[in-house]
Amino acid sequence: MEEQLSLLDLVWNASFTVQLVMMILLLASMASWYMIVNRYVYFRNARDEMYRFEERFWSGIDLSQLYREGNEKASDGTPIVGMESIFRAGFKEFSRMAQQSEIDSEAVIEGSRRAMRVAYMREEERLERHLAFLASVGSTSPYIGLFGTVWGIMHSFRGLANSTQATLATVAPGISEALVATAMGLFAAIPAVLAYNRFASKVDVLSNRYDTFMDEFSGILHRQAFAVRSRDKKAG
Amino acid sequence: MSTSVYAKPVIPRIIFRPALATVLLHGLIIYLLTVNWTSTEREITRAKPVPQVINARLVDVSEFKPTPKPKPPAAKPKTKTPAVAKPKPEPKVEPKPTPKPQPKVVPKPAPKAEPKPEPRISPNELAAIARAELSELLEQEAQATASADEMAASFIGLIQQTVIRYWSRPPSARNGMETELAIQLIPTGDVVSVTVIRSSGNTAFDRSAINAVEKAGAFPELQQLPNAEFEKQFRRFRLLFKPEDLRY
Numbered sequence: 001m002e003e004q005l006s007l008l009d010l011v012w013n014a015s016f017t018v019q020l021v022m023m024i025l026l027l028a029s030m031a032s033w034y035m036i037v038n039r040y041v042y043f044r045n046a047r048d049e050m051y052r053f054e055e056r057f058w059s060g061i062d063l064s065q066l067y068r069e070g071n072e073k074a075s076d077g078t079p080i081v082g083m084e085s086i087f088r089a090g091f092k093e094f095s096r097m098a099q100q101s102e103i104d105s106e107a108v109i110e111g112s113r114r115a116m117r118v119a120y121m122r123e124e125e126r127l128e129r130h131l132a133f134l135a136s137v138g139s140t141s142p143y144i145g146l147f148g149t150v151w152g153i154m155h156s157f158r159g160l161a162n163s164t165q166a167t168l169a170t171v172a173p174g175i176s177e178a179l180v181a182t183a184m185g186l187f188a189a190i191p192a193v194l195a196y197n198r199f200a201s202k203v204d205v206l207s208n209r210y211d212t213f214m215d216e217f218s219g220i221l222h223r224q225a226f227a228v229r230s231r232d233k234k235a236g
Numbered sequence: 237m238s239t240s241v242y243a244k245p246v247i248p249r250i251i252f253r254p255a256l257a258t259v260l261l262h263g264l265i266i267y268l269l270t271v272n273w274t275s276t277e278r279e280i281t282r283a284k285p286v287p288q289v290i291n292a293r294l295v296d297v298s299e300f301k302p303t304p305k306p307k308p309p310a311a312k313p314k315t316k317t318p319a320v321a322k323p324k325p326e327p328k329v330e331p332k333p334t335p336k337p338q339p340k341v342v343p344k345p346a347p348k349a350e351p352k353p354e355p356r357i358s359p360n361e362l363a364a365i366a367r368a369e370l371s372e373l374l375e376q377e378a379q380a381t382a383s384a385d386e387m388a389a390s391f392i393g394l395i396q397q398t399v400i401r402y403w404s405r406p407p408s409a410r411n412g413m414e415t416e417l418a419i420q421l422i423p424t425g426d427v428v429s430v431t432v433i434r435s436s437g438n439t440a441f442d443r444s445a446i447n448a449v450e451k452a453g454a455f456p457e458l459q460q461l462p463n464a465e466f467e468k469q470f471r472r473f474r475l476l477f478k479p480e481d482l483r484y
Contacts, residue, residue, distance in 0.1 A: 030262055033262070034255060038251075041254065079248050081248060
């Protein structure tokens with residue numbers, strides 16, 4: 001029915017502002033999809049790494065051995081992320097401070113906790129990367145699309161004022177092309193919002209796990225520190 | 237990493253897969269959208285009339301349909317098999333008395349040979365009967381659709397003639413002008429709505445085409461058409477008006 005217009009025609013014949021809006025929305029959509037897939041891959045890797053590391057950690061392996069394994073991995077060029085980096089930060093600080101016998105064991109634990117806290121913050125930062133962008137695409141791109149639509153409709157109605165014979169056919173293509181902008185805005189926004197919500201909950205889950213691990217690990221360090229001190233006291 | 241806890245965070249580089257996925261996804265969506273939109277357009281442009289003396293021509297889907305296939309020749313060879321099958325049950329009765337007086341060795345091959353053909357026959361027979369019935373049905377159906385198609389074609393011609401009779405062209409009509417109308421009918425054959433799909437650019441000419449259909453008003457002959465066929469072809473159809481016999 002009506003005049004058959006192809007989608008491409010609509011886009012090509014749109015006014016400059018509407019085209020600009022469409023361009024922005026297309027870029028936003030592409031960027032948000034890039035980030036969605038990027039985050040998806042990152043979170044999957046982080047989760048797998050976490051399980052792998054936890055299994056290794058609780059397998060009863062010597063902790064300094066585990067630390068050395070991590071060293072080898074780091075020298076291979078694979079970045080150490082997630083739980084393992086928290087472990088490494090805490091363990092390094094602990095072993096560094098435990099070598100100095102004048103430091104109180106409470107202070108040693110405190111120091112390693114601090115180091116782990118820093119590593120944890122960094123992990124959280126890594127996890128949350130790009131999420132702000134997804135959130136803003138999700139919340140603003142419908143508005144950008146709406147702006148394009150309103151602008152296009154404004155334009156086509158102005159054209160209606162100029163023509164003597166006002167028919168639907170004079171405004172319909174303009175409105176149709178303007179509505180494409182809203183469609184694109186929604187197209188960009190919906191996946192971004194969905195992905196943002198999903199990833200935000202994933203960040204929560206992962207950082208909770210990291211937090212728990214920090215507590216568990218500092219418990220182990222606590223035990224070890226006091227064991228070392230009491231042995232030293234007995235020996236000295 | 238190993239030098240300071242406060243160093244710049246190392247971020248694993250994940251670039252290729254997201255980029256590929258993004259490009260593929262958007263490409264696919266754009267492709268699907270453009271293909272879908274243009275395909276609806278193509279249908280109309282294809283419906284151009286062959287030049288002929290008649291000025292109005294019905295543009296319809298049925299013209300592009302292939303003609304119904306001739307009935308399948310499968311029926312004949314299969315009816316033979318039941319005829320062949322009949323004589324076989326006969327020998328079953330005869331050999332039975334014979335094995336009794338004879339030694340054991342002889343009857344063995346005989347009973348073996350007999351039961352075998354029996355199961356072979358019955359599925360064959362069944363299949364043959366089923367197929368014969370099926371082909372008969374198909375044949376009937378093909379005939380029905382063929383007649384429906386013929387009827388539809390004759391109605392198309394009828395609509396053309398009627399509309400042409402009522403069509404009076406304005407003096408401003410020129411060769412090469414084309415107006416395409418969308419016409420909606422109800423099963424009684426009455427015209428419910430006429431709208432211009434494609435204007436010729438000349439309002440008088442468009443008007444004359446609409447008038448022609450409106451004057452024709454109804455095509456009561458369409459009531460003879462089976463309902464399904466009507467729904468398929470005449471509920472909504474397009475009519476192209478194109479004068480070609482004018483001198484200028």
